[in-house]
Amino acid sequence: xxxxxxxxxxQPSRVVGLLRTLWQExxxxxxxxxxxxxxxxxxWFLEIGINIWVIQKVAYTEIDWKAYMDxxxxxxxxxxxxxxxKGDTGPLVYPAGxxxxxxxxxxITDHGVNIRLGQYVFAVFYLITLLLVFxxxxxxxxxxxxxxxxxxCASYRIHSIFVLRLFNDPVAMMLLFGAINLFLDSHxxxxxALYSLAVSVKMNILLFAPGLLxxxxxxxxxxxxxxxxxxCAVIQLLLGLPFLLVNPVGYVSRAFDLxxxxxFKWTVNWRFLPEWLFxxxxxxxxxxxxxxxxxxxxxxxxxxxxxxxxxxLLKDPSERKEATxxxxxxxxxxxxxxxxxxxxxxxxxxxxxxxxWYFHTLPYLLWSGGVKKLAHLLRVLILGLIELSWNTYPSxxxxxxxxxxxxxxxxxxxxxxxxxxxxxxEGEQQSHNKAKRQ
Numbered sequence: 001x002x003x004x005x006x007x008x009x010x011q012p013s014r015v016v017g018l019l020r021t022l023w024q025e026x027x028x029x030x031x032x033x034x035x036x037x038x039x040x041x042x043x044w045f046l047e048i049g050i051n052i053w054v055i056q057k058v059a060y061t062e063i064d065w066k067a068y069m070d071x072x073x074x075x076x077x078x079x080x081x082x083x084x085x086k087g088d089t090g091p092l093v094y095p096a097g098x099x100x101x102x103x104x105x106x107x108i109t110d111h112g113v114n115i116r117l118g119q120y121v122f123a124v125f126y127l128i129t130l131l132l133v134f135x136x137x138x139x140x141x142x143x144x145x146x147x148x149x150x151x152x153c154a155s156y157r158i159h160s161i162f163v164l165r166l167f168n169d170p171v172a173m174m175l176l177f178g179a180i181n182l183f184l185d186s187h188x189x190x191x192x193a194l195y196s197l198a199v200s201v202k203m204n205i206l207l208f209a210p211g212l213l214x215x216x217x218x219x220x221x222x223x224x225x226x227x228x229x230x231x232c233a234v235i236q237l238l239l240g241l242p243f244l245l246v247n248p249v250g251y252v253s254r255a256f257d258l259x260x261x262x263x264f265k266w267t268v269n270w271r272f273l274p275e276w277l278f279x280x281x282x283x284x285x286x287x288x289x290x291x292x293x294x295x296x297x298x299x300x301x302x303x304x305x306x307x308x309x310x311x312x313l314l315k316d317p318s319e320r321k322e323a324t325x326x327x328x329x330x331x332x333x334x335x336x337x338x339x340x341x342x343x344x345x346x347x348x349x350x351x352x353x354x355x356x357w358y359f360h361t362l363p364y365l366l367w368s369g370g371v372k373k374l375a376h377l378l379r380v381l382i383l384g385l386i387e388l389s390w391n392t393y394p395s396x397x398x399x400x401x402x403x404x405x406x407x408x409x410x411x412x413x414x415x416x417x418x419x420x421x422x423x424x425x426e427g428e429q430q431s432h433n434k435a436k437r438q
Contacts (some may be wrong), residue, residue: 345408
């Protein structure tokens with residue numbers, strides 16, 4: 001009994017001690033990565049109220065929701081030929097996972113009519129996405145907590161994409177961040193399955209594919225990577241099977257159309273170009289080559305260990321000359337986020353809803369850069385300029401040019417990032433120490 005009383009008495013004292021420590025370090029809470037969980041928890045609960053306020057007070061804008069509902073309604077009515085499925089804004093151009101998920105939303109929202117309920121469903125998607133993103137940042141402990149205000153509460157465009165426009169892009173990104181969390185927990189097979197499901201909602205998730213392939217080869221070698229790639233392919237086949245059986249060419253050409261032409265009036269990133277150049281196939285080919293070249297250089301010079309050959313990655317880890325240690329959380333996230341960001345830099349066109357493709361990764365990338373003089377203020381300034389560029393409607397020569405300048409600064413900073421630390425406990429400790437210094 002006496003021992004129990006002493007234990008009970010000790011609980012309040014520990015709470016008081018924690019509160020005293022927090023009060024003493026109140027000025028550092030927003031700058032020390034150790035407090036990531038505390039700050040993000042407060043912001044997440046704040047976001048519940050913000051989303052409710054936005055839904056209730058800001059007018060919903062119809063863009064693609066009705067088209068989505070028309071497209072899935074065609075499938076519900078028995079049309080499985082992808083070339084015959086279309087909505088107000090054009091033909092169905094998303095893979096089969098999109099159809100299944102938005103069919104569920106179709107029934108939840110009373111055949112797409114109850115848009116307000118749809119907004120609240122997307123608010124839940126938003127909150128889940130934030131949880132997944134915050135968990136990634138908590139694991140890496142690289143970004144100071146004050147930055148998370150810019151990651152959630154301060155972005156009008158992101159709230160608009162989720163709860164005022166109901167685009168499919170947020171659904172794909174929510175699944176993607178779920179997959180990354182599984183990768184961080186070493187659940188690679190399950191993570192690959194969820195990654196493939198994200199691809200089946202929208203193809204932009206393929207921008208992460210080069211980085212994911214590099215990580216799989218680095219972690220498992222070629223022979224053990226092949227089953228995971230096969231799993232991704234089988235999931236795509238199973239999801240698309242009803243449509244592949246009816247018109248396989250029509251399904252693949254519509255759902256995975258890599259050559260689709262974009263309209264100049266919607267571009268966010270290439271407004272300063274003349275329209276004829278924007279539409280030029282030669283320009284598109286040049287961007288693709290620059291994309292592939294940049295990815296190759298990062299893989300050769302920044303992602304792999306010094307002195308390690310890419311051919312070494314094809315071997316089973318047990319057969320490599322040097323002992324292979326587990327990937328750190330920092331390595332995993334850096335490779336995946338960089339792979340996606342390179343794709344954004346060389347995209348043929350970025351539309352306003354595409355902002356969600358990389359918005360939540362930007363703080364991590366900025367605080368991962370190797371330019372020592374890239375101070376906190378400059379990083380926040382870059383975040384602000386990128387946000388301003390995406391909120392300028394219609395885009396202008398200046399807004400699109402400033403977006404490219406910010407991208408180039410960030411890409412250059414990532415290129416100068418010191419070689420990734422060794423894998424294993426030593427590497428984790430180095431990453432943690434670096435985060436503390438920043």
